[in-house]
Amino acid sequence: MTTSGAIDPTPGQIAAFAALPVEEGPIHMINLLRFRARAAYAEGDRGKTGQEAYMTYGASAIGFVQGVGGRQVWAGRPALTLIGPEGERWDLAVIVEYPNAAAFLKMVSDPAYQAIVEHRAAALEDSRLIRTSPIG
Numbered sequence: 847m848t849t850s851g852a853i854d855p856t857p858g859q860i861a862a863f864a865a866l867p868v869e870e871g872p873i874h875m876i877n878l879l880r881f882r883a884r885a886a887y888a889e890g891d892r893g894k895t896g897q898e899a900y901m902t903y904g905a906s907a908i909g910f911v912q913g914v915g916g917r918q919v920w921a922g923r924p925a926l927t928l929i930g931p932e933g934e935r936w937d938l939a940v941i942v943e944y945p946n947a948a949a950f951l952k953m954v955s956d957p958a959y960q961a962i963v964e965h966r967a968a969a970l971e972d973s974r975l976i977r978t979s980p981i982g
Contacts, residue, residue, distance in 0.1 A: 853970050854963075863977060864951060871980065873947050874919065877940040878974040885968040896969040897937065903965035910959045911942055914949040918942050947977070 855863070881896030894902070908918065919941040927934050944950045953959055 852973055853967050855975070860951075860954075863947065866947065866977070868947070870946070872943050872945055873950065874978045874980070875942045875944065875950065876974070876976040876978060877938075877942065878924075878936045878976075879938040879940070879970060880935065880972040881937045881969055882971045885965075887964065887968045892968075894968075896971065898969075899965045900938070900969035903962055903969060906962045907959070907966075910953050910956065910962075911944075914944065914953045916942055916944040916949060916953070950977075 879900065881900060883896060885892060885894040885896050885899035887899075892899075911917065921938065921940045924936040924939050927936075944953075
C-alpha cells in the first residue's frame with residue numbers, strides 16, 4: 847500500500863507528544879482529512895471509497911474516544927482555505943476533546959483500537975492531527 851501524505855504518526859512524533867508538559871485540563875485534537883477516491887487496504891480493494899472506509903473507522907473509534915472520557919466536539923466539511931497553500935483541500939475537519947493527553951495516549955496504544963486503524967489508513971490520502979490546549 848502506498849501513501850502520498852501524512853497518515854500515521856512516527857515513533858518520534860508520539861514521543862514528542864508524550865514529552866510535552868502534563869496538563870491538568872483537556873486537550874483538543876484537530877483532524878484535517880483528505881480521503882482517497884478508493885480505499886487502499888493492504889490486501890486489496892474491498893469495494894469502498896476512502897470516505898466509506900473512514901466512516902467504518904469512525905463508527906468504531908468513537909467508542910474508544912468515549913471509553914477514555916473523550917468526545918467529538920465538532921465536525922464539518924471545509925469549504926475554502928482562505929489563508930493557506932493554494933490547491934490544498936480537505937474533505938473533513940473534526941475536533942475531538944480528551945480529558946488530558948494521557949487519555950489520548952491510552953486510547954491509541956490500546957491493541958483493540960490499533961486493530962481498527964487499518965480503516966483510517968486505507969481511507970486517507972493525507973491528514974493532519976494537531977494537539978491543542980485551551981488558553982485563558
